[in-house]
Amino acid sequence: MLTKRRSFLKSIGLGGLGLSYVHTLDAHTPQVGTQTTDISVVRIKGKVQAEGKGLAGVAVTDGINITTTDAKGNYELLSNASAEFVYIATPRGYEFTNQNGVARFYQPVKAVNGAFQAIFTLTKLTQDDTRHNFIVWADPQMISKEDAELFLQQSVPDTRKLLDSYKQKNNGQMPPFHGVGCGDLVWDHFELFDDYQKGVTATGIPFFQVIGNHDMDLTARTDEHSAKTFKSTFGPTYYSFNRGEIHYVVLDDVFFIGTAKKYIGYLTERQLAWLEQDLALVKPGKTVVIFMHIPANTGDPRRNKAKEEPIGGVVANRKELYRLLQPYKAHIMSGHTHFNEKIVTGDNLVEHVHGTVCGAWWTGPVCFDGTPNGYGVYEVNGSTIEWYYKSVGHEKDHQMRLYPIGASKEKPDHVVVNVWNWDPAWKVEWLEDGKPMGPMTQETAFDPLSVELHEGTAKPAKHKWVEPQLTDHLFFAKPSVAASKIKVQVTDRFKNIYTQEMDVKHS
Template identity: 30%
Template sequence: MNKFLFPLWMLLVTASLTAQTTAKGYVYNDANKNGKKDRNEKGIAGVSVTNGRDVVLTDGAGQYQLPLGTDNIISVIKPSGYNVAVNADNQPQFYYIYKPAGSPEMKFEGVKPTGKLPASVDFGLTAAADNDNFTALIFGDPQPYDLDEIDYFTRGVVAEVEGIKNVPFGLSMGDLVGNDLSLFNPYIKAVKRVGIPWYNLLGNHDLNFDAETDEMADETYEAHFGPSNYAFNYGKVHFIILDDVLYPDPRDAKGYWGGFRKDQLAFVENDLKYVPKDHLIVIALHIPILDIWDDAFREEDRDVLFQLLKEYPNTLSISAHTHLQRQEFLGKEQGWLQEKPHHHFNIGTTSGDWYSGKLDEKGIPISVMRDGTPKGYAFIHFNGNQYTIDYKAAGKPADYQMEVFAPNLVSSVKKNKAYVYANFFIGSKNDTLQYRVDGGTWKDMEFMEKPDPSYTELVMEWDTTNELMPGRRSSDPEDCNHLWRGKLPVHLKDGEHVIEIKATDMFGKIHTATASYKSATIK
């Protein structure tokens, strides 16, 4: 044997092994939008790329290099000033899946074998005129369990925002479907109709329930949507999308638990190294990091996340999952490490109370949630590193921000305990609500946490009817944490009286509503 051949052979083997344990490529300006790097297309420097744990920046030529295992998704973290391509279904194409052997065999198919890694895994971006002032459209839990509910979602929610203008992207907050992962494609076709790039995150009803480890529980999700942990930038906002569903539950291997694996928290830490401190950090996850239910979220994981965010004065976290709506402000008691409380918005759902309730004029369930919040969606308006939020009740005018409950008739001479109630959907206990009757003096309303009587009335209709109604009985009422009441005055003249309600939200916006009731004398 030639003594020079052995070292050359070893060099080739080493190079081959390196090629399969290292991903490298370019992030480049895809000027002609053909999806491949042409010779005259320049690389983009300083762009973050990740393997799901490690994060690196591209060099001056736009090149990156990352360690690679046998189950990785390489993704570019879209910088501000650029767009990623979308496929025919408006799903952003910012990732490359590397699973040489494919996903393990499960009830619902995962990723097919991807084979050998390409010599260069490149990501094309196109220059865009990012505006620091923009709006994102947010859907909570579409969660259809069958094609009928896909239809309810499509006609009841998607149709309302189809062709929307001046909104650069949308995001669904998990539970894209209801356990039947064959519904991913019908769901994708539904949100495609909105007509804008659409991001997604994983919910507890989007899992491969026959997976033996948490790492394998998102295989079908990955096949349809890519990584379940990723990030992107728009304007002065950095979005981090996280799978916070631990399945199987690490405590007893049954069910699920809210929290993160160590590699996910490592991804957040590595990602934030390259994010300016003055940017707004938006954490999007399915299960809320709140103490809504006992032990619903692993507190030590929340503590680590808060530790990673402590140097960022502008933060927001958003979730869904509960089929309720609430605003919470987390302070030191919850482990937050800044003086200014952290705002967590638990968003109401597009499926409402799981497509229950009476049918509307289109044959779609009204699906009011258990706290009286109507099904709907949110708009988050960003201006630099600041934001405001609007909630839009599906099928209702934009100014429908409160449900008001008042008695129909009260005595005009006897003492009474009649109250007017206002369920202010976007509200929190920090907000101010006032009311007045017949143009009188404005008075403060009393905040309380109890079931919304307007929702209780909806449920009771199912229990007191003498005729079966189409649709499905709504769930039992739960306490609403955005409910106020005011005592109605007595000794008014017989006849109709007008109640005006004025709500000032956390962003200083004023919302109004009216109702009426009658006074009468017993004869």
């Protein structure tokens, strides 16, 4: 009987919950006052179609198990009443179904007599999506209408201007483009989701959403209920989609521990089991892009000589994520930290920790590592991805900030440059009065502008707890006493060259 029971539980998506939970299924009379979960069988079926014809091979999921449509576009899932949504991984070559820009690739499950039907109708793209682009908005994190106005009057128009530039280069037609709100869309004030959605609509491109720690219901008793408002607004918290040759996955790595504003970076077994199924449909060697709010890893503990990793700052069980991504060329996109960082691991993995849309919580023009308020821009050609960081209010070639002698407290006789999107494939060199002087010296230090704006208990006035944070993307050089002009030349991993010059003023 036990073997049959395990087979049944697996068929309805509960096989991995363990025998301690299975035992409760045998209790014919629940205890008074307990909350029970309905796990009765629900048969979900339907069709994925376009232009009146069924689409074969489209992945369909209830968030527990994944199936694919047959040759006529039909599918069937044996699910259970705990499933909240049925949703698809939009295949390449098709538009992202959306409502005013917010991706709607799902349908809430509303079973009647143990059955539910969902039909998904897609529209074919008018352009080849082998080449496409996307942007990542990390942490709009609005706590007030004042913040929302800054978002709508600064960040959104800047994004719109950038998108228009791509449209102009594409003969007046917007190339395939999508966006991802990478969590902390608001700052615990759910009424501001409306303002976030206004911003999405204004961009004119479809956006997918990631749940952040400030997008959760803080009165929930467990993590399972903490995404109730987010789900009612944006749908599932983990899912996948395809565009061109890239497979994209959104994950929920914020685990609420039942106390307001307390959480850890963690991927649940249910998600990991789902992800294994999802990636099983992707050929090894393909490019996979993962979006989640909390970074899998950062250099922050190393920079601050911490004995332990902050449990809310990185993903505790990231090794399993890395294992699942090993067969692929992978990128992990995150936000959360309010600093910008790239972590490159071998040939297969790049982790992009994004500077934020709100900077240091809408207190001024920079994050607390000196990275400008902004967002990531990614250009895809086949399986290859190139990227840059777009600073709000600046042109796309604004990729560094050069400071004069005396700006850095740590090295007052040096010039310093902050190259916020730096990774080990970049070169940062300098010239003195036209003479090449070689590479600048990379050091961990504080950005001078962040120190000016954020250091001390009295500033910034809006959020006095903001302080400068150590960063690795600062580079130093000591001009000679006779120097009159220095020039910094930065070459990124894609061979783009950026320069900035400055007159030397000796004290």
